[in-house]
Amino acid sequence: MKHLVLLFICFTFCCGFAQNDEANTVIDSLYKEDQFYAAITYNVLHKVPDNLKQSGFSLGFHIGFIKDMPINSRRNWAIGVGLGYSTNSFNQNLLINTNENKDFVYDIVNENTYSKNKFSNHVIELPIELRWRTSTASDYNFWRIYAGFKLGYMFLNNTKYDGDLGRIKHANINEFNKLQYGLTLSAGYNTWNFYAYYGLNPILKDAALSNGTTLDMTDIKLGLIFYIL
Structure with missing residues (x-):
């Protein structure tokens, strides 16, 4: 009997503690999601002229901060506006060099004639997103x-x-377009999220091969993105 009484007292105490703890737990009704991000992508050149090929890994690294602004009471829809930085490389067989007049010229070269040939860029980015999630x-x-x-x-x-x-x-x-813009999409569950970027304007402006072919290539980035509160 004593053991039953002690068990009842312990049970009552534990329940009371749990209820008190639950009562003291405040659910943040103003929570926000995914403020910081980091991504790694494989970069693909799109709309390339004939015989222009990529080789090896063309990688991109992206980091930044996004201000999450929920737009409904449940807070599963939001607008995100942020600031980020990315660096990208493109390994390919387009040789960018200068002529005797110091003007830049562009020629496609044989892949067997070089060990390294790439162009890279560093970009300050302004992402704007419409966000949907199932979080609480x-x-x-x-x-x-x-x-x-x-x-x-x-x-x-x-x-x-x-x-x-x-x-x-x-x-x-100078022929590289300083202004770059495109569409983005990220989707996934928990840590693992697919990321895609589709460039809408050319990487180069007013640039052409020696045979007169205009270089209107854009870029597509595919990879993984990780979000941190």
């Missing part, structure tokens, strides 16, 4: 779909070639 203030494992638009300012670009013509490097080429 206490559930951190949820589905999300974020669709948006990203505006970028390319503040630095450079090219590197190492091959039969020697070592060739150039930086801050």
